[in-house]
Each structure stands twice: as structure tokens, then as C-alpha cells.
Amino acid sequence: MFAEIFSILFQFADVFAFLVLAAAGLAIIFGMMGIINLAHGEFITCGIYVTVAGVQQGLPLPVAQALGALTAGIIGVILERTVIHRLYNRPLDSILATWGISLIVTQGMLVTLGSSWAGIGTPEGSFQVGEYTFSSYRLVLFAAAVLVMLALYLLFMRTRYGVLARATMQNPQMARALGVRTPWIYATSFGVGAALAGLCGALYAPTMTLIPTMGITFIVEAFVTVVVGGANVLIGTVPAAMVLGAIRTALNAWQGQIIGQIGMLIAVILVIRVLPEGVSGWLLRRNR
Amino acid sequence: MSTEPVLSVTGLHAGYGPTPILQGVELRVGRGEIVSLIGRNGVGKTTILRCLMGQLRVTAGRIRYLDRDITRLTPDARARLGIGYIPQGREVFPRLTVAENLQVGELIGGPKGRKLADMVYDYFPRLQERRGQAAGTMSGGEQQQLAIGRALIGNPSLLLLDEPSEGIQPSIAQMICAALKSIRDELGCTILFVEQNLDTIMTLSERCYVVEKGRIDAHIDAAQLADRNTVRQSLLI
Numbered sequence: 243m244f245a246e247i248f249s250i251l252f253q254f255a256d257v258f259a260f261l262v263l264a265a266a267g268l269a270i271i272f273g274m275m276g277i278i279n280l281a282h283g284e285f286i287t288c289g290i291y292v293t294v295a296g297v298q299q300g301l302p303l304p305v306a307q308a309l310g311a312l313t314a315g316i317i318g319v320i321l322e323r324t325v326i327h328r329l330y331n332r333p334l335d336s337i338l339a340t341w342g343i344s345l346i347v348t349q350g351m352l353v354t355l356g357s358s359w360a361g362i363g364t365p366e367g368s369f370q371v372g373e374y375t376f377s378s379y380r381l382v383l384f385a386a387a388v389l390v391m392l393a394l395y396l397l398f399m400r401t402r403y404g405v406l407a408r409a410t411m412q413n414p415q416m417a418r419a420l421g422v423r424t425p426w427i428y429a430t431s432f433g434v435g436a437a438l439a440g441l442c443g444a445l446y447a448p449t450m451t452l453i454p455t456m457g458i459t460f461i462v463e464a465f466v467t468v469v470v471g472g473a474n475v476l477i478g479t480v481p482a483a484m485v486l487g488a489i490r491t492a493l494n495a496w497q498g499q500i501i502g503q504i505g506m507l508i509a510v511i512l513v514i515r516v517l518p519e520g521v522s523g524w525l526l527r528r529n530r
Numbered sequence: 531m532s533t534e535p536v537l538s539v540t541g542l543h544a545g546y547g548p549t550p551i552l553q554g555v556e557l558r559v560g561r562g563e564i565v566s567l568i569g570r571n572g573v574g575k576t577t578i579l580r581c582l583m584g585q586l587r588v589t590a591g592r593i594r595y596l597d598r599d600i601t602r603l604t605p606d607a608r609a610r611l612g613i614g615y616i617p618q619g620r621e622v623f624p625r626l627t628v629a630e631n632l633q634v635g636e637l638i639g640g641p642k643g644r645k646l647a648d649m650v651y652d653y654f655p656r657l658q659e660r661r662g663q664a665a666g667t668m669s670g671g672e673q674q675q676l677a678i679g680r681a682l683i684g685n686p687s688l689l690l691l692d693e694p695s696e697g698i699q700p701s702i703a704q705m706i707c708a709a710l711k712s713i714r715d716e717l718g719c720t721i722l723f724v725e726q727n728l729d730t731i732m733t734l735s736e737r738c739y740v741v742e743k744g745r746i747d748a749h750i751d752a753a754q755l756a757d758r759n760t761v762r763q764s765l766l767i
Contacts, residue, residue, distance in 0.1 A: 402633070409623045409634045416621045419583055420635050421609035421684060474625075 245372025250491065256380050257494075258487035259387035263446070264460040265467035265479055266390050267439035270431055273468045273475035274411050277326060277432075278333055280341040282464055283457020284348065285436045288314045289443025291355070294452060297362045303448065310444030311437045318436020322429045330414075330428070344457070351454035359452035379448065386445055387483075390438065395476050397434075407431050466510045472520015481521045486510070535594075536561050536688050536720040537582070542591035544581045551577045553744040555591070559688075564714055564721040566731050568750075568764055569741035575724040576618055578741070579690050582722075583615045584608050596687065614681030618692040618724075620673040624666025628657050628676055631665050635680035650679035653709045671702035678706065682713060689713075691723035695730040707733045731761055740764045 264286070271279045289310035296306025325343070329336040367378035398404035410417040410427045418424045442460065450456065467486060471478025489509045494502035517524045535558045542555040551574045559565050567575045580586040582593060584605035593601045600608055609615070614635075623631050632647060651658040654675040660668060665676055674694060681689060694710070695703035707730060713719050725731050731738065735755060740748040754760050 405626065405630050405633050409626060409630075412623045412625060413621055415585060415605075416617065416623070417634065418605045419585065419609055419615045419617070420680065421606050422634065423606055 245374050248371045249374050249376075250495065252376055252380070253494065254487050254491040255384040257490050258483050259380075259383040260446075261463050261467045261483035261487055262387040262391060262479065263383070263438075263442040264464040265471070265483065266387075266394060267435040267437070267442065268464040268468050269394070269471065269475035269479050270435035270438070272465070273471065273473070273479075274407075275428065275431060275435070276331070276333070276411075277329065278337045278340070279435075280337060280461070281321075281344040281347065282340075282439055283459075283461040284344050285314045285318060285439035285457075286443035286446075286460045287347070287351070287454065287457040288317060289440030290447040290450065290452060290456065291351075291359070291443075292440070293444040293447035294359060294362050297447075303362075303365065307441070307444035307447070310447065311441035314440020314443070315433045315437025318439075319429050319433035321436070322432035326432060327425065327428060348454045348457070355454065357453060361451045362448050364448045383445055386441075390441070391480055394438075398476055403427075403430070462507075466507065470510055470513050470520055472517070472522035472524070474522035474526060477525055478520050478522030481525070485513070485521065534561050535559060536563075536596060537722065538594045539578075539582070540592045540594075542578070542581060542593065543589045544577060544586050545589065546586075550589075551744050552581065555741075555744070556746055557739050559720055559722050561720055562714060562718050564711070564723075564734055564736045566735040566738045567722070567724045567741050568726070568731055568738050568761070569747070570765065571726070573741045574744040575741050576692055577744075579615070579617075579692050579722075579724055582608075582690055583613065609684065612685070612687040614684055614686030614689045616674075616677045616681050616689065616691045616694065618696065620670070620677040622665040622668075622673045622676050622680070625664055627662050628665055628668075629661045631676055631680050632657070632683050635683040646683045646685055650683050653682075653712065654679055671698045671706075674698055674702075674706060675709075678709070682717075682719075685717075686719060688720045688722065691721065693724055693726065695725065695727045700729065703727070703730055704733065710734060726765065728758070728762060728765065732758060738764070 267285065268279065268282050271277050271282065292313045293306045293310035296309050297303055301309070321343070325339055326336070329339055364377060365379050368375050369378060398408060406417065406422050407427050410422055410424050414424050467479060467482050468475060470486060471482035486506050486509065490502045490506040493505040513521070537559040539555055539557045542552050543550065544552045555578055567578060569575055577586060581588050584603055588601055591601070592599060595608070595611065595613065598611070600611065623634065626634070632650060636647065656672055657676055657679055660672065665673060668676065678691070678694070694706055698706070710721060711734065714721055723734070732755065736752055737755065738750040738761070739746045740750065748764065750760060750764060
């Protein structure tokens with residue numbers, strides 16, 4: 243009995259980690275900065291490819307993963323300074339531009355890197371509970387998801403940069419009139435979001451076969467988690483991932499992966515219908 | 531007026547899109563003065579402040595602050611030079627707490643900021659009581675105190691205020707006027723403010739510029755300010 247319960251909890255933790263890691267970067271870029279970034283998946287892809295290339299060049303996995311996140315972050319800063327900074331408060335244009343970037347990147351990768359790369363394989367290591375065997379690396383992913391959200395909370399709630407970033411997102415003109423270098427805040431925040439997307443790719447790199455369009459695997463989950471989380475991403479993302487994770491785990495166990503995915507998307511529609519401000523809006527209203 | 535101007539504006543032109551609003555504004559504010567810009571709605575008072583803060587592009591003319599031409603500087607650069615801005619409607623950061631709002635202003639103050647935080651709480655004890663409260667949930671008067679505190683904590687040489695008494699009950703507006711006078715006396719801050727409320731103009735100003743059709747139309751000195759009717763007439767031009 244304990245083994246069955248543990249197995250369900252393990253699967254929940256796996257889905258939760260996937261949702262949180264996929265959404266963390268977008269929580270900043272879309273949730274806080276308001277950029278509908280359809281190229282989010284490509285930052286994840288960047289993290290995956292850099293990690294795999296690093297390991298193939300002989301780097302230890304954690305170093306290659308850090309390099310994957312860092313590369314995505316640097317590309318994010320460059321992209322913000324060249325393209326994205328012109329698109330604040332222009333949601334339709336931002337959709338078009340980031341979709342264009344996404345197409346250029348995926349098609350460019352198909353042409354230059356080919357249609358698929360061999361994966362590097364999941365790090366070995368497993369443990370047994372009852373008759374079930376579990377991958378230890380999945381626990382690493384869960385721990386990483388918890389640590390990423392904790393780090394994000396501390397970054398935005400407890401540091402000077404965090405206060406300035408939240409002020410800038412709420413009223414950039416006023417923040418600037420108080421001496422805040424708002425272009426720097428925007429570029430850094432976009433870079434942090436891109437780096438977190440790269441980290442997500444880097445962490446999942448060992449579990450996947452590489453194809454240039456793999457970013458799409460993450461992008462739906464990323465968007466629905468941020469939307470269900472609502473306006474305050476620091477409060478909303480974790481409960482949103484818990485709710486969606488629980489629904490998906492239950493449906494996966496009952497009817498399989500496809501029903502799990504469909505059920506989760508139906509749940510998203512229902513949550514948005516009942517709680518238009520998302521989970522964080524509801525939580526904040528309750529505490530008022 | 532002091533011989534050393536903190537702020538001098540010459541031939542200032544600006545507008546929104548193709549519509550010209552300011553058409554050759556000239557003014558000077560001396561160190562430690564409290565000067566108001568008065569006039570009817572829509573004559574360009576707020577536009578002058580927005581140009582001084584760098585939020586609106588100047589099409590012609592010069593703005594000098596502490597002997598430096600700041601006409602082309604960005605708003606953040608002006609703030610870091612010591613210009614504090616309290617806009618119309620306060621524009622506090624609504625989802626940040628009172629303490630966090632002050633922390634944003636503290637950015638410019640640097641090491642002095644810490645001491646200034648205590649001083650802000652002395653001027654406005656209400657802010658101390660509400661340190662942990664989200665700024666957007668406070669009353670208009672409290673938000674105005676926060677907006678002034680937020681600018682003050684940056685240790686400014688010049689404070690620009692846009693209608694400090696707008697939408698605030700008279701007793702609180704008088705308290706804010708008294709605090710602004712103390713701030714000037716104790717910190718040597720220069721204050722330029724836009725106002726339409728006669729009581730606030732009479733209480734706070736040491737002299738006034740009357741704005742009309744995007745220009746400075748008249749000047750009211752300290753002696754003329756004693757006459758309530760002169761000031762009232764200026765608001766009705």
C-alpha cells in the first residue's frame with residue numbers, strides 16, 4: 243500500500259517539477275513583464291542543446307547544465323536589447339515578433355544541426371520502494387523545481403534588485419523618475435527569465451532525444467501554469483502547478499497520458515472561468 | 531530670490547505629438563525657495579513639470595539645474611542628480627509595501643538614505659505605522675505622504691510636486707504643507723509645485739508664476755501673495 247501511495251506521490255512530484263521548471267522563466271517574462279513570448283520554447287531548446295553539446299565535449303553534466311542556463315540567459319539579454327525592448331505594451335506585436343524568432347531558430351537549427359541529435363542518457367541511479375523502481379534523477383528535478391521557486395521568491399521579495407524590478411513592472415515611468423535605470427532592469431529580468439528557461443532545458447536534457455522543435459513540448463505547460471497562477475507569479479506559480487499536477491497525475495493513472503493532457507487543459511479553462519485573476523488573485527482577495 | 535538659481539528655464543517649447551503646449555516658458559527658482567506654478571486647467575502647468583523631469587521631450591529651449599544643462603538627460607539621470615518628483619495622482623507603486631516604496635526612492639540617496647528613512651518617518655508618522663501595508667490600499671492623503679517621503683528619501687536638492695493637495699481632505703493638506711516647509715527649512719530643499727487650490731497656494735508659496743497658454747503670463751511676489759484676491763484672479767485668467 244505504501245509503495246502505491248509513494249508511486250502516486252512520485253508521479254505527482256514529476257509532473258509538478260515539469261510544470262514549475264517549464265513555467266519559471268515565463269512567469270517572469272510573461273507574468274511580470276507582460277511579454278507574450280512565443281520563443282520561450284527556444285530558450286529551453288537552447289539549454290538542452292548546449293548541455294548535450296557540453297557533455298559530448300567532455301564537461302561534467304552539472305557544469306554543462308550551468309553553461310546551458312547561462313547561454314540562454316545571455317541570448318535573452320541580447321534579444322531584449324535588440325528586439326524585445328521595442329515591444330513593451332504592444333502585445334500583438336510581441337506575439338508576432340517572438341513567433342518569428344521561434345520559427346527562425348527552429349528552422350535554422352534544422353538546417354544547421356539536422357533533424358535530431360542523440361541524447362546523452364539519464365544519469366544512472368535508482369531506488370526501490372516495494373516492488374517499484376524509481377529514477378533518482380527525477381527526485382533531482384523535483385528538488386530543482388522547489389529550489390528554483392524558492393530562489394525566485396527570495397530574488398524578487400528580499401533583494402534590492404527585486405524591489406526595483408517589481409516597481410519597474412508596476413510603473414516604469416515613475417520608477418525611472420526615481421532614478422531607477424529601467425532599461426537595465428528590463429534587460430536583466432528578461433535575461434533571468436531566459437536563463438531559467440535554459441535551466442529547464444538543461445535539467446531535462448538527459449531525459450530526451452533532441453529535435454529542434456522540442457521547445458513546443460514545454461511551451462503549452464509553461465503558459466497554462468503561468469495563466470492559472472495569475473498576476474502575482476511569485477504567489478501563483480506553485481499552487482497552479484500543484485493543482486494542475488494533481489489533476490494530470492490522477493488522470494494519467496486512470497486513463498493514460500493523452501487523457502491526462504486533455505483533462506489538464508479542460509481544467510485550465512474551468513479555472514480561468516471561475517477564477518479570472520488566477521490562483522494568486524484568489525489567494526490575495528481571500529487574505530484582504 | 532537667492533542670486534544662485536537652482537533651476538533656470540529659458541525659451542521652453544514642448545507638446546504632445548504635433549500639438550504644441552509650451553511656447554517659450556521662462557522661469558528661475560533660487561536655492562531654498564518655495565515657488566508655485568498656478569493657472570487654469572489645461573494651460574500647461576503639468577507639462578512644464580514633465581519637461582523638467584524629462585518625461586516629455588523638449589522641442590526648443592534650455593533647462594539648467596545647478597549650473598548644468600539637463601535638457602537632454604533621461605529622467606533617471608535627472609533623479610540621480612537630485613531632482614525629486616511627486617506626480618499628479620501620487621503614482622505610488624500599489625502592490626509594493628510602504629517600506630518597499632521608500633526603498634525604491636532610497637536608491638538615489640545612497641548611504642545617506644538610511645538616516646533619511648528615519649527622518650521621513652518623523653515627518654510622516656503614519657507611514658511608520660503602515661510600513662508593511664500595500665501602498666495601493668492606503669487613502670489619498672497617506673499615498674501623498676508616501677510619494678513625498680519616497681522623493682525625499684533620495685536626498686533631493688529640488689522637489690517638483692504636481693498638485694499636492696488634489697483629492698486630499700483640507701486638514702491633511704495643511705499638515706503636508708507644514709511638513710514641506712519644515713523639509714525646506716531643515717534640508718535646504720528647493721520646492722517648485724503646481725497647484726490650483728487657493729489655500730495651499732497661499733500657505734505654501736513664497737512667490738508664484740502664473741501660467742497661461744503655455745507661457746509664463748505673470749509673476750506674483752511675496753507682497754502680492756498676501757492679497758487673496760490677487761491670487762484668486764490669477765486662477766481665473
